[in-house]
Amino acid sequence: MKVLLTGATGYIGSAVSEHLAAAGHRVVALIRGAEPRPGRGWHAQVVGDTADPASLAGAVTPEIDAVIHLAPPSGDVDVDTAVVDALATPLRGTGRPFVYTSGVWVLGATGEAQEVGEETPTDPIDIVGYRPRIEERVLAEVAEGVRAVVVRPGIVYGRGGGIPALLVDRARRQGVPEYYGDEDVRWPTVHVDDLAELFVAAVERAEAGTVWHGVGESAVAVRDLARAAGRAAGVLAAPQVVTVEQAAEVFGPLFADALALDQSVSGAAARAVLGWQPSGPGAVAELAWGSYRPVEVFGAPDGTDAEAEVTAIRRLVAEVEHAQQNELVDRFLSVFRREDPVWTTGHGKRLSGFEEIAAFTRKVLPGAMTESTAVYDVERVLFLRPDVAAVNVRQQPVRQDGTRITDRPEGRPFYILVKEDGTWRVGAAQNTVVAG
Ligand SMILES: NC(=O)c1ccc[n+]([C@@H]2O[C@H](COP(=O)([O-])OP(=O)(O)OC[C@H]3O[C@@H](n4cnc5c(N)ncnc54)[C@H](OP(=O)(O)O)[C@@H]3O)[C@@H](O)[C@H]2O)c1
Structure with missing residues (x-):
């Protein structure tokens, strides 16, 4: 398939580009700025800016077989809705896939419930407040003959990047590993290469109107991630919990709330239905012994x-x-x-x-x-x-x-x-x- 990929230069997009190419697809990377950019696995690139939906008008040409939209939201619901319109409208009536990237934060705190699945109603935290509305907008395209699909990644790790890299950086700067909120906070996690495989599976074979949790480990204790991050930073000290209020001073209140969000989310459906087989090392092992340590x-x-x-x-x-x-x-x-x-x-x-x-x-x-x-x-x-x-x-x-x-x-x-x-x-x- 010829796949238009937004966010192709990013952390997840780089891995998705490589895995799509390895699976035999041709990646057309949507990049902002007129200068050509280097990208592994890219077949071609087109210019467009998701902050300016009008700039996307010609991006989905008749040769594009699928769209994966990975560029992050703009913060403006009208702009993001217009981006979905611009990318999905050319696919109408063709049955071609449109894969939208959301995230597990739309589920909010999952409480005592074990391993929340895709059927669970959304309850977004403020940082992703309107994202469920974008998901709904995307899924509404099914009625228009688009194979619309939503992927919600957990906290992505691997290749030395993502939010876990921030834990390593904080441990290095502070001289002590940190985690946020309270002792028992858990994050659903996914290795970036496993997640990339899920995008490949979604674009190839997810049915219209489906939502998938991209989660390899359903609930990893953030205290353990912090200890492993300390290890990666060469800081062998007991992790310290930082209150949300203190974290807000460093990261702003919205991101601080997200870091302190306790979730247990299941990625079982993608395994069972799409045959997704996450195989990367666990998040703790990857932090302690893997790509986060030079x-x-x-x-x-x-x-x-x-x-x-x-x-x-x-x-x-x-x-x-x-x-x-x-x-x-x-x-x-x-x-x-x-x-x-x-x-x-x-x-x-x-x-x-x-x-x-x-x-x-x-x-x-x-x-x-x-x-x-x-x-x-x-x-x-x-x-x-x-x-x-x-x-x-x-x-x-x-x-x-x-x-x-x-x-x-x-x-x-x-x-x-x-x-x-x-x-x-x-x-x-x-x-x-x-x-x-
Ligand atoms: N990382 C995670 O743990 C995680 C978890 C759940 C969901 N997600 C979601 O996954 C998506 C990708 O996340 P990421 O971690 O890969 O982000 P990232 O590393 O920050 O990459 C963002 C990508 O989007 C592109 N982009 C940003 N603004 C753009 C614009 N106005 N027009 C065109 N392209 C633009 C960037 O291009 P430039 O190179 O030009 O900046 C880059 O390629 C986001 O929607 C994020 O919310 C991420």
Whole structure:
């Protein structure tokens, strides 16, 4: 399909462009400003401004098979209604899809109810006050022969962006991770690449008049997201709750209310009906170990997806941490290659070969984490060859609640990783305590 995409340069739109192209569609990006813009996965671009609905008049040509409207609302209900008119009217009587992007904030606080579905009446918070009216306007196009569909994403994360990036930034600036409202606030979340797949599914096969929640995890405790954001920012302190009033001074009252909104929203319908299969890492894992933490990368091999390799390496190191923290001997051992691995511990004990490493781990790991444990963060990856990487890691001692133990030294593990049969494993490892 030839798909006109508004908001194509944005956080979600960039991912949607790539996934549409990967699925064989041709993306026509609607951009504002006359200068051509670079965009991965774009087939063509047209100029238009959603603040000026008249500028959209010629955007939906007869060759456009579908429209995905991702550009954010203007703040003026009449303007946004006119944008829908301009984009949907040329599709009338054709049965072509028009996918409108709303958001789960139109549902308001979901209270005690578990996993609210698409049938739940809207009760928008002020920041999205008139958005349900735009949804209705979009869905009214069904009567005019448009395959009108609404997607409501949860809080989008991944690729180091979205609202979670703000949590990381605040933790870095304040020196303590923050979350808003009260202790028990939960956000429905979705990985940006999973969400992009939902847009592909919606444009390809959602029935006219349907609404879909783009939600991978229905209710993630924001306190946990804040702790993980602190981790990404290198701030190992207990998260602090910030009142809505305090948050309003920083973000303004409307966004502060949104940050403090407690929701539990189901994305089950899209899975069951559209066959949507979200597969990205969870929001907490992505924040703590994924794209929100900068890694220096050297010697990235040509022709390979270096980002994917670094992600796989980060996951391996996250596995080291998880196995160690939870005293999981077999999982810890699974990170080593079988053939002649070597591990020199932080105390200078050299273990040669898998059996020696296994015997030592079985002896020391069980019971070792009762009072303290450690977190491991990848800081530098040097690809010596496409399948061999030298990895510098920072190891920090923490209490069981994740807060830093300040009177204990850090470690600087160094791993030589080898990729065999598509999986990175530790070939050699050495830890060194940072003295002084
Ligand atoms: N991020 C989330 O967690 C989330 C959750 C639920 C719903 N949503 C909704 O998803 C949509 C996209 O969000 P996002 O996070 O991807 O936003 P974003 O990163 O801010 O991107 C906004 C996109 O819209 C374009 N745009 C803005 N004003 C425009 C105008 N007047 N005319 C034409 N294009 C314009 C921007 O183009 P420029 O490059 O020219 O600025 C950019 O491509 C929004 O409707 C948002 O409300 C987002």
